[in-house]
Amino acid sequence: MNEAALTLEGWYALHDFRSINWTAWKAADDEERAGALEELHNFLQEWHGDEQSGKGSTAVYSIVGQKADFVFMHLRETLEELNALENAFNKTTFAQYTTKAYSYVSIVELSNYMASGDGDPKANPEVMARLQPILPKSKYICFYPMNKKRDLDDNWYMLSMEERRGMMRSHGMIGRGYAGKVKQIITGSVGLDDWEWGVTLFSDDALQFKKLVYEMRFDEVSARFGEFGSFYVGNLLNEQLFEDMLKL
Numbered sequence: 074m075n076e077a078a079l080t081l082e083g084w085y086a087l088h089d090f091r092s093i094n095w096t097a098w099k100a101a102d103d104e105e106r107a108g109a110l111e112e113l114h115n116f117l118q119e120w121h122g123d124e125q126s127g128k129g130s131t132a133v134y135s136i137v138g139q140k141a142d143f144v145f146m147h148l149r150e151t152l153e154e155l156n157a158l159e160n161a162f163n164k165t166t167f168a169q170y171t172t173k174a175y176s177y178v179s180i181v182e183l184s185n186y187m188a189s190g191d192g193d194p195k196a197n198p199e200v201m202a203r204l205q206p207i208l209p210k211s212k213y214i215c216f217y218p219m220n221k222k223r224d225l226d227d228n229w230y231m232l233s234m235e236e237r238r239g240m241m242r243s244h245g246m247i248g249r250g251y252a253g254k255v256k257q258i259i260t261g262s263v264g265l266d267d268w269e270w271g272v273t274l275f276s277d278d279a280l281q282f283k284k285l286v287y288e289m290r291f292d293e294v295s296a297r298f299g300e301f302g303s304f305y306v307g308n309l310l311n312e313q314l315f316e317d318m319l320k321l
């Protein structure tokens with residue numbers, strides 16, 4: 074059997090994609106809409122509070138295109154907390170005007186392909202900051218799930234650790250070229266959701282998503298082994314922008 078990469082796990086992640094039922098939203102009266110906005114406002118405040126107190130992090134983005142209208146990306150310590158967040162939201166009046174578009178459950182993951190091997194990684198504040206990241210409030214988000222191929226000819230899981238490490242090093246070198254332009258959060262989802270990883274990218278220049286993902290397509294680990302799900306791209310929302318989006 075080949076050696077599995079060792080992984081470190083951090084906060085659990087829930088990407089909760091919703092669409093707005095515009096017909097119902099427009100049919101609601103002013104008072105009902107104001108109440109719904111108030112509840113939404115309270116949730117955004119509460120999630121901000123969770124972030125301030127180190128309990129997790131939440132990012133809110135609108136989604137461009139027809140796959141969804143917005144996403145809540147939540148990071149929390151436990152699956153119970155994520156479940157409580159989505160249930161609490163589902164009980165709001167505002168949620169009645171939304172439909173569930175897609176969701177993804179995973180956990181922030183670092184592997185040992187590039188690790189130094191010195192000491193307890195969880196004692197390293199830099200490692201902990203990557204395992205329990207405060208989500209950047211960059212202008213744009215890009216999310217997609219992916220697998221590493223398991224075909225007879227190209228099976229990532231049948232490669233030796235050395236072969237995989239070599240390819241991950243090359244992958245990391247390309248990624249490094251985007252330092253300061255794109256921040257990636259890789260979440261593992263083997264056993265948690267339908268794909269093996271969630272890739273969430275943040276940037277202040279959406280074009281950098283295209284540049285990075287395209288460049289990686291030529292790199293062996295993506296070219297030979299990458300299989301990709303649907304891409305979701307969106308614009309940062311804060312309370313005001315969310316309200317503006319919902320204004321009739």
Ligand code: VOV
Pocket residue numbers: 078182183184185186187219221241244245247248249251252255256257259270272285286289290295299
């Ligand atoms: C901003 C760019 C960027 C950078 C710097 C970067 C670096 C790194 C490093 C150093 C490592 C390995 C160690 C670790 O940290 O785990 C990884 C790991 C990983 N990556 Fe990556 N990646 C980036 C970006 C980046 C992108 C755009 C993608 C999607 C690929 C594509 O073709 O669309 C991706 C995927 C992954 C995955 C699925 C993993 C886990 C693979 C596994 O088998 O375990 N990644 N990644």
